[in-house]
Amino acid sequence: AQKITQTQPGMFVQEKEAVTLDCTYDTSDQSYGLFWYKQPSSGEMIFLIYQGSYDEQNATEGRYSLNFQKARKSANLVISASQLGDSAMYFCAMREGHRNSGYALNFGKGTSLLVTP
Amino acid sequence: EPEVTQTPSHQVTQMGQEVILRCVPISNHLYFYWYRQILGQKVEFLVSFYNNEISEKSEIFDDQFSVERPDGSNFTLKIRSTKLEDSAMYFCASSEKTLARNQPQHFGDGTRLSIL
Numbered sequence: 001a002q003k004i005t006q007t008q009p010g011m012f013v014q015e016k017e018a019v020t021l022d023c024t025y026d027t028s029d030q031s032y033g034l035f036w037y038k039q040p041s042s043g044e045m046i047f048l049i050y051q052g053s054y055d056e057q058n059a060t061e062g063r064y065s066l067n068f069q070k071a072r073k074s075a076n077l078v079i080s081a082s083q084l085g086d087s088a089m090y091f092c093a094m095r096e097g098h099r100n101s102g103y104a105l106n107f108g109k110g111t112s113l114l115v116t117p
Numbered sequence: 118e119p120e121v122t123q124t125p126s127h128q129v130t131q132m133g134q135e136v137i138l139r140c141v142p143i144s145n146h147l148y149f150y151w152y153r154q155i156l157g158q159k160v161e162f163l164v165s166f167y168n169n170e171i172s173e174k175s176e177i178f179d180d181q182f183s184v185e186r187p188d189g190s191n192f193t194l195k196i197r198s199t200k201l202e203d204s205a206m207y208f209c210a211s212s213e214k215t216l217a218r219n220q221p222q223h224f225g226d227g228t229r230l231s232i233l
Contacts, residue, residue, distance in 0.1 A: 035221060045160070045208060045224035091160060103148065103212070104162040104173055105222060 003027065004092050004108035011113050013082045020067070021077040021111045023092030029053075032096045034075040035105065036066070039089040048090075051075055082115045089113075119143045123209050123225035130199055131233055138194045138228045140209030149192045150210040150222060151184065153177070160208065166192065196230075204232045 005024045013019035025034065036048040051059045051066045059066040067076040079086055089112050093105040122141040130136045142149050151163040164174040166184055183195045192211075196203055206229050210222040 037224070042226075043206060043229070044226040045210075047221040047223060050221055093160075104150065104165055104175070105152075105160075105210075106162070107160040109159045 003106040004094055006092055006108035006111050008111045009109070011111055013079075013113065013115055015084060015115055015117050016081055018078060018080045019082055019113065021079070021090050021092075021113065022074070023076055023108060024072070024074045025092075025094050026073065027094065027096055029096045032094055034066070034068070035093045035095070036064070036075075036077045037091045037093060037107075038086075039091060039110070041088070045091075049077070079113075084115050084117065087113060087115045121209055121211055121223050121225035123207075123228050125228060126226065127229045127231070129231045129233060132201055133198050136196050136199055136230065138196075138207050138209075138230070140192045140194070140225055141190050142192055142209065142211030143213075143223060144190070146211035146213050146223075148172075148212045148222075149184075149186070150212075151194045152208045152210060152224075153205040154208065154227075155205045163194070199230075199232045201232050204230060206230075 003026050007022055032053045034051045038046045038048055049059050049061045049064045049066050051068045058068050063080045065078045067078055089110045091110045092108045095103055095105050124139045149166040152160050153163055154160045162175050164178045164184055165172045181197045185193050206227045208227045209225045212220045212222045
C-alpha cells in the first residue's frame with residue numbers, strides 16, 4: 001500500500017501566484033515526520049521544509065509553508081509568489097518514528113511544477 | 118554550507134561488471150543512506166547505516182549490494198554484478214541524529230549509473 005500519495009502528476013502556475021501541491025499519507029504511528037524535497041531538472045534533491053506529527057503549528061520556511069491537517073492525514077506544500085526557478089519536481093516524504101525502520105524516508109511519486117511567465 | 122559529495126556524477130558500466138559508488142557525507146553526521154531513482158519514477162530507499170553497520174535495508178538491497186565505510190569520511194555502495202535494471206540515479210544522504218525527528222536527510226547530487 002502506498003504510504004505517500006501525491007495525486008497531481010503535473011501542475012502549472014503563473015509567476016507570482018501561489019500554488020498548493022497535495023500530499024496525503026498513511027501511517028498508524030503517532031510519531032512521524034513529513035518532508036518536502038525539490039528536484040530541479042539538474043537532478044539534485046533539495047530539502048525544503050519539515051513538519052512533525054506533534055507540531056501544533058504549520059511549518060513555514062520563507063515562501064514555503066506546509067498546510068498540515070493531521071486528522072485528514074494531509075501535508076500540502078504551499079509555495080507563495082512563485083518564481084520561474086521554482087519549476088521542478090516536488091516530492092513529499094515521510095519518516096516514521098520507530099527506530100527499527102532505520103528512519104528511511106518513504107517518498108511519493110512527485111508532482112512536476114511548471115511556473116510560467 | 119556543508120554538503121554531501123558523490124562521485125562520479127555519471128558512471129557507465131558493462132552488464133555483469135562490479136561498480137562502486139562513492140559518497141562523502143557531511144562530517145558531523147552519524148546516519149547514512151543510499152536511495153535510488155529509476156528514470157521517471159519515485160525515489161526508493163535502499164539501505165541505512167549507523168555505527169558501522171546496516172540498520173535497515175529494503176527488498177531492493179539484495180546480495181548483489183553492499184555498503185562500507187572504509188574510513189572516517191567515505192561511504193560506498195558496491196553492486197557486485199550489475200544488471201540492466203540497476204540503471205538509475207543513486208543518491209547518498211546523511212543526517213545528524215535521527216533521534217531528533219526533525220533532522221532532515223541531506224542528499225548528494227547523485228550518481229547516474231548507466232548499465233550497457
